Amino acid sequence: MVAAGLLVLSLFSLALGRPTSDSCDDLHVLRSRSAAPRGFTWKQKATAETMLNLRIALVQNNATGVESALYDVSNPASENYGHHLTKAEVEAMVAPSAESVQKVTAWLGKNNITATKISPAGDWLGINVPVSKANALLNADFSEYLVDKTNTTAVRTLAYSVPETLKDHLAFIYPTTHFIEPAQKTTPSFQIVDLPSTSKRRRSRRAAVPAACDQQITPECLQALYNIPTTPASAKGNSLAVSGFINEIANQDDLNEFMSVLRPDSPTGSFNAVSVDKGITNTKSPGTVEATLDIQYTVGIATNVPTTFVSVGNQNQDGDLGGFLDIINFLLDQDAPPLVLTTSFGFNEIGFEQEPDLAVSLCTAYGQLGARGTSILFASGDGGVSGSQSNDACNGQAFIPTFPSGCPFLTSVGSTQGVKEVAADFSSGGFSNIFARPSYQDDAVAAYLDKLGNTNAGLFNPQGRAFPDVSAQGVNFVVDVGGQGQGVSGTSASSPTFASVIALLNDELLNAGKAPLGFLNPLLYSTGAAALNDITEGSNPGCGTDGFPAEAGWDPVTGLGTPDFAKLLTLVTGSAAGSNAGSNSTASATAVATESATATASSAAASTTTTKKGHHNHKNN
Numbered sequence: 266m267v268a269a270g271l272l273v274l275s276l277f278s279l280a281l282g283r284p285t286s287d288s289c290d291d292l293h294v295l296r297s298r299s300a301a302p303r304g305f306t307w308k309q310k311a312t313a314e315t316m317l318n319l320r321i322a323l324v325q326n327n328a329t330g331v332e333s334a335l336y337d338v339s340n341p342a343s344e345n346y347g348h349h350l351t352k353a354e355v356e357a358m359v360a361p362s363a364e365s366v367q368k369v370t371a372w373l374g375k376n377n378i379t380a381t382k383i384s385p386a387g388d389w390l391g392i393n394v395p396v397s398k399a400n401a402l403l404n405a406d407f408s409e410y411l412v413d414k415t416n417t418t419a420v421r422t423l424a425y426s427v428p429e430t431l432k433d434h435l436a437f438i439y440p441t442t443h444f445i446e447p448a449q450k451t452t453p454s455f456q457i458v459d460l461p462s463t464s465k466r467r468r469s470r471r472a473a474v475p476a477a478c479d480q481q482i483t484p485e486c487l488q489a490l491y492n493i494p495t496t497p498a499s500a501k502g503n504s505l506a507v508s509g510f511i512n513e514i515a516n517q518d519d520l521n522e523f524m525s526v527l528r529p530d531s532p533t534g535s536f537n538a539v540s541v542d543k544g545i546t547n548t549k550s551p552g553t554v555e556a557t558l559d560i561q562y563t564v565g566i567a568t569n570v571p572t573t574f575v576s577v578g579n580q581n582q583d584g585d586l587g588g589f590l591d592i593i594n595f596l597l598d599q600d601a602p603p604l605v606l607t608t609s610f611g612f613n614e615i616g617f618e619q620e621p622d623l624a625v626s627l628c629t630a631y632g633q634l635g636a637r638g639t640s641i642l643f644a645s646g647d648g649g650v651s652g653s654q655s656n657d658a659c660n661g662q663a664f665i666p667t668f669p670s671g672c673p674f675l676t677s678v679g680s681t682q683g684v685k686e687v688a689a690d691f692s693s694g695g696f697s698n699i700f701a702r703p704s705y706q707d708d709a710v711a712a713y714l715d716k717l718g719n720t721n722a723g724l725f726n727p728q729g730r731a732f733p734d735v736s737a738q739g740v741n742f743v744v745d746v747g748g749q750g751q752g753v754s755g756t757s758a759s760s761p762t763f764a765s766v767i768a769l770l771n772d773e774l775l776n777a778g779k780a781p782l783g784f785l786n787p788l789l790y791s792t793g794a795a796a797l798n799d800i801t802e803g804s805n806p807g808c809g810t811d812g813f814p815a816e817a818g819w820d821p822v823t824g825l826g827t828p829d830f831a832k833l834l835t836l837v838t839g840s841a842a843g844s845n846a847g848s849n850s851t852a853s854a855t856a857v858a859t860e861s862a863t864a865t866a867s868s869a870a871a872s873t874t875t876t877k878k879g880h881h882n883h884k885n886n
């Protein structure tokens with residue numbers, strides 16, 4: 266395990282010491298709002314000594330360059346398809362100008378504040394200052410607000426200013442006027458289940474889907490449903506990463522038992538854990554349900570693809586949004602970032618809408634990683650049209666899209682269920698209020714809107730980026746937590762599953778000397794659609810409505826459909842099954858767990874059907 270820690274790339278030396286002239290600069294109000302939104306209650310002024318960890322976003326040189334470069338290397342029709350950018354090329358686009366760096370650091374220096382570069386391109390600076398100093402520096406009024414949903418405290422201000430001379434250089438500062446509810450990690454409600462036994466006999470390709478897959482999902486079910494090979498991946502340089510927030514961790518003993526029971530053809534599997542923001546990396550620690558699902562259905566499906574769990578800790582006072590910034594900057598700092606990244610956490614977009622710059626900045630960061638060749642997948646959320654979790658606050662009002670699924674530079678994954686697949690009703694989908702519809706999905710979305718007619722008119726933004734892009738099974742995934750079988754549901758199960766399919770496709774591509782898939786959507790919405798199983802039944806109710814109906818073609822419940830590995834392989838390699846998709850073995854793919862899970866299942870314990878490994882008593886070491 267590698268403890269990477271918080272990204273701290275370098276220190277600026279700021280001993281400029283000119284004690285003057287701040288007072289001479291006219292202040293420019295950078296952001297202000299009249300009140301905190303619903304869900305945040307003013308408690309009291311923050312005490313002068315409270316330390317704030319503020320992140321300063323500098324204006325990027327050429328943020329639109331990232332977008333055009335991303336499409337240029339991701340569109341199969343482009344001559345540059347697969348010619349992913351280098352770290353230096355991407356950084357050159359998002360780096361701030363030398364003038365911006367000089368002006369902002371000089372201003373901080375005059376105030377005896379030392380900034381730390383917290384993104385590899387230098388477009389983010391971090392400062393640590395007490396509230397008294399932040400209030401003076403920014404003409405702010407930092408106060409404590411109760412976050413109703415989580416009963417935690419957020420320190421925020423309703424307005425802040427910077428010198429007029431900085432307004433074209435300093436984009437915004439976080440957290441200041443941002444009132445965003447934490448990424449809800451609803452503890453999955455799950456039920457205890459037996460770990461079903463899986464035959465050791467290797468499954469032939471195109472084997473019938475076991476009938477039990479209607480009740481619960483195992484790796485064998487996903488392999489059969491989606492033609493996923495069971496043979497071990499073998500390409501050098503292949504990789505898959507799973508994000509976890511707030512000290513989620515998966516336990517290696519649980520994984521061992523899961524593999525021995527549910528992948529008897531390939532009974533071992535491991536992962537590497539790395540830390541961001543002091544996240545837990547001890548894989549002997551008791552596993553949490555989300556991380557367990559995510560790891561067991563990545564390692565368990567993407568057989569033998571080197572898999573890393575990126576564990577983000579909880580050291581940011583602002584909860585997990587700071588962790589979202591830190592993990593992407595951590596990955597962007599790597600010379601060889603993971604080729605596939607799956608994340609089963611998300612936010613309601615509504616908290617970002619008043620000041621979209623934070624969402625745009627994160628989205629551009631995903632675009633940077635995509636331009637370098639990483640396929641980024643996010644679970645779409647589990648609240649149907651009512652947001653990342655089921656929520657009746659929107660009854661009679663506009664639907665609540667989720668973030669980051671509304672970002673056009675990543676692939677959002679919804680959920681299905683059943684052997685004859687239909688939409689899972691919790692599958693979040695809809696239309697962003699921040700991001701416009703990207704051209705790659707124009708035709709697919711326009712066709713859907715035509716069919717939809719006036720249904721839900723006024724409750725969503727028909728011009729917005731539409732999601733999810735694709736889907737996969739998401740109901741009642743069997744996992745092993747602490748030696749006990751549990752059935753877990755949610756789009757958290759779907760994103761790891763789809764990510765594992767992509768990792769196995771990358772394996773074939775790398776073995777053939779080709780580039781990995783990178784940003785998937787331009788491929789999926791063009792030639793890729795025919796290699797997916799179109800899901801045409803079901804809907805995603807919420808906000809007191811029936812939500813959106815699934816339809817032939819793309820829909821905002823199941824996207825373009827679920828994967829068919831064999832067809833996708835033919836598409837991406839231009840040939841029939843490659844060496845890893847042979848008929849003689851069993852392979853697996855990866856799966857990830859969902860944020861919110863509904864669980865099901867029957868009875869307890871692997872012990873009745875399988876070998877106990879005696880890891881019920883995890884030591885917390």
Ligand SMILES: *[C@@H]1O[C@H](CO)[C@@H](O)[C@H](O)[C@H]1NC(C)=O
Nearest residue numbers: 327329330331332333334358
């Ligand atoms: C911005 O990046 C694009 C590449 O996507 C490049 O063609 C363009 O010249 C860049 N513009 C500037 C001003 O650097």
Ligand SMILES: *[C@@H]1O[C@H](CO)[C@@H](O)[C@H](O)[C@H]1NC(C)=O
Nearest residue numbers: 282283284287374375376377
């Ligand atoms: C910065 O520190 C110097 C030396 O300690 C002090 O004289 C000066 O007043 C400080 N300036 C500000 C703005 O705090």
Ligand SMILES: *[C@@H]1O[C@H](CO)[C@@H](O)[C@H](O)[C@H]1NC(C)=O
Nearest residue numbers: 411412413414415416417418
């Ligand atoms: C909220 O947190 C406070 C202090 O952290 C605690 O005293 C209070 O009981 C909590 N309220 C609820 C409803 O959990």
Ligand SMILES: *[C@@H]1O[C@H](CO)[C@@H](O)[C@H](O)[C@H]1NC(C)=O
Nearest residue numbers: 496497844846847848849850
């Ligand atoms: C069958 O699988 C074994 C072990 O994975 C491998 O060595 C062998 O080459 C495979 N045979 C074919 C025909 O793919």
